[in-house]
Amino acid sequence: MLTKRIIPCLDIKDGRVVKGVSFTGLKDAGDPVELARRYNEQSADELVFLDITASHENRKLTLDLSARLARELFIPFTIGGGISTLDDIHRIVTAGADKISINTAAIQNPDLISQGAKRFGSQCIVVAMDVKREGDHWGVYTHGGRKPAGLNAETWAKEVQERGAGEILLTSMDQDGQKTGFDLEITSRISGALSIPVIASGGGGTLEHFHQALTIGKADAVLAASVFHYGTYTVSQVKEYLRERGVPVR
Amino acid sequence: MPTAIIDYNVGNLGNLKNALDAQNIPNTIVRRPEELRGYARIILPGVGAFAPAVDHLRQAELEAAVLERVGAGVPFLGVCVGMQLLFDQSEEDGLHRGLGLVPGRVVRFSHGLKIPHIGWNAVAFRQEDPLLAGIADGSHFYFVHSYHGVLADPACLLGETHYGIPFPAIVRRGNVWGVQFHPEKSQNPGLRLLKNFSEIQG
Numbered sequence: 001m002l003t004k005r006i007i008p009c010l011d012i013k014d015g016r017v018v019k020g021v022s023f024t025g026l027k028d029a030g031d032p033v034e035l036a037r038r039y040n041e042q043s044a045d046e047l048v049f050l051d052i053t054a055s056h057e058n059r060k061l062t063l064d065l066s067a068r069l070a071r072e073l074f075i076p077f078t079i080g081g082g083i084s085t086l087d088d089i090h091r092i093v094t095a096g097a098d099k100i101s102i103n104t105a106a107i108q109n110p111d112l113i114s115q116g117a118k119r120f121g122s123q124c125i126v127v128a129m130d131v132k133r134e135g136d137h138w139g140v141y142t143h144g145g146r147k148p149a150g151l152n153a154e155t156w157a158k159e160v161q162e163r164g165a166g167e168i169l170l171t172s173m174d175q176d177g178q179k180t181g182f183d184l185e186i187t188s189r190i191s192g193a194l195s196i197p198v199i200a201s202g203g204g205g206t207l208e209h210f211h212q213a214l215t216i217g218k219a220d221a222v223l224a225a226s227v228f229h230y231g232t233y234t235v236s237q238v239k240e241y242l243r244e245r246g247v248p249v250r
Numbered sequence: 251m252p253t254a255i256i257d258y259n260v261g262n263l264g265n266l267k268n269a270l271d272a273q274n275i276p277n278t279i280v281r282r283p284e285e286l287r288g289y290a291r292i293i294l295p296g297v298g299a300f301a302p303a304v305d306h307l308r309q310a311e312l313e314a315a316v317l318e319r320v321g322a323g324v325p326f327l328g329v330c331v332g333m334q335l336l337f338d339q340s341e342e343d344g345l346h347r348g349l350g351l352v353p354g355r356v357v358r359f360s361h362g363l364k365i366p367h368i369g370w371n372a373v374a375f376r377q378e379d380p381l382l383a384g385i386a387d388g389s390h391f392y393f394v395h396s397y398h399g400v401l402a403d404p405a406c407l408l409g410e411t412h413y414g415i416p417f418p419a420i421v422r423r424g425n426v427w428g429v430q431f432h433p434e435k436s437q438n439p440g441l442r443l444l445k446n447f448s449e450i451q452g
Contacts, residue, residue: 002371002413003390040437045370071268076392076435096264098435121261121298123366123394166366166394197364220364250370250390 003248004214005045005221006235007199008228010035012051012081015061019229029229033068039228040073042235045250047073048101048169048223051081063095070096078126080169084109089116093124101169103128104142107149107156110163117164126199127160128169129153131186138186145173157190165196169223172202177226179205187217199223207233207241214247251290252276253448256316258306261297266329269434269441275448283315290452292316292324296331300340300356300397303331304348313349320351325450326426333421333428334399342397351426353402354418361414366396373409373419373431381420381427381446382408389439391419391431398430425452 010017010032017035018026029035036047049069051062059082069077079092080101089100100120106113106127116125130145131138131153138153149156157168170190172183182203191198200219204210204227213219227233239249253270255263257279270277277293280286294316296303307313320326328336337348340356348356359365370390375382398417401407409420411430421428427447433440 002367002369002393005369070265071272074269074272074435074437074441076432093262094264096262096268098265122396123297123368167368195365197366197368221369 001248003250006238007046007048007221007223008039008044009048009223009225012049013053014058015065032065033072036069036073039235040075044235046075047077049079063091066092066095066097086115089120093120099124099126101126101128107142113163113165122164122166125165126167126169127165130171130173132173141173154189157194161194161196167197169199169201175203178203181209182213182217184212184217187219191218207238210238211242211245252278253291254278254280254286254289255293257281258310258312260303260306263295266295266434269444273445283311286315286319292319292326294328294332300334300342301346304335304346320426323425324452327447328428330432333430336428337399352406352421352423354400356397356399358397363414366394367413368394371411373411375409376407379408380450383446385439385442391436391440393431
């Protein structure tokens with residue numbers, strides 16, 4: 001039986017892991033490969049690295065990082081952040097990443113999804129969507145959730161699938177960082193309407209939240225950052241909780 | 251003698267090479283048909299769609315070289331789309347002829363479940379085999395695919411996975427093996443499978 005995936009996400013700046021600290025900005029949180037190894041030992045199913053490097057030059061460090069990860073880690077990993085062309089995708093994939101994640105660039109240039117899927121295969125293209133509830137529907141946002149894209153989340157998700165994306169990484173901006181649970185309603189709506197897998201993100205605080213995202217939310221995988229970073233739970237603890245409740249996990 | 255990994259411009263071979271390098275298994279990426287002769291084992295990787303993969307293989311004139319080496323008894327392993335190429339034909343985007351090394355065809359998942367089949371799934375072993383030595387029956391491997399093989403000869407089935415329906419995850423016919431999952435992305439069981447392959451003598 002296909003297992004549900006638990007995916008820790010790490011923010012990378014200038015080749016190092018960073019953690020957000022309230023009101024004081026970012027704090028260095030160590031070597032990405034070290035942290036990746038630790039998550040791997042906890043049987044993380046995949047890893048996502050989000051490059052928040054500001055300068056173009058320092059993105060090269062992310063390529064070096066991909067190559068190091070690929071030499072040491074034999075589970076799939078995704079690199080996102082700052083990818084806007086087929087050449088960007090090519091560089092990252094050649095450096096060893098299994099998938100790339102695009103968000104703002106996919107909205108600004110939806111052909112990037114189609115062309116990326118055609119050239120690198122659907123399995124390589126993850127489209128990240130940041131969504132916010134707007135009354136009875138959900139809007140899509142770009143630039144880290146700051147700018148409304150003027151798109152309906154469910155309509156955009158269908159277009160993303162039609163254009164050949166392999167997976168959708170769905171983040172609720174309302175729930176992100178709140179630790180009050182995933183947005184089960186939009187996750188279940190999008191996951192139920194699509195034939196490609198949906199990764200739920202934003203809001204995981206308790207073990208039950210993970211369970212809900214995978215059952216009520218119908219998500220195929222769950223991504224989380226802070227609960228794992230700050231050691232609230234290990235990936236193994238999440239999996240144990242799910243296993244006890246009959247959710248298939250590795 | 252080292253293992254050859256065939257590069258025919260289909261996807262990134264670096265991760266397969268990484269998985270062999272990490273275990274000190276000598277290997278070389280090979281692009282030219284005449285070079286294949288110097289290797290004790292051959293791995294055929296592949297991602298993406300069947301038709302461009304098989305076209306690339308033929309354009310690079312690698313098909314005849316592969317068939318000649320397999321005929322000479324060299325252990326051969328197809329991975330993911332590289333496994334699908336072993337079959338007689340595929341129904342992906344029209345009907346396309348494969349290498350005909352494993353009797354059967356490749357079809358799309360036609361149930362209501364999500365496609366692609368992405369993630370870790372268990373493989374039930376159906377026969378003992380040197381490729382599976384030291385790997386627990388039911389181990390999880392990482393899959394990414396929308397099409398799967400259908401064997402015409404059940405004797406070729408080494409490992410089976412369930413995704414709505416049972417499908418062959420590991421096949422063997424003589425000195426030809428195929429795995430639908432990505433051993434290079436399947437952590438310990440995958441690494442062990444590649445190590446086992448590297449110890450098979452032709």
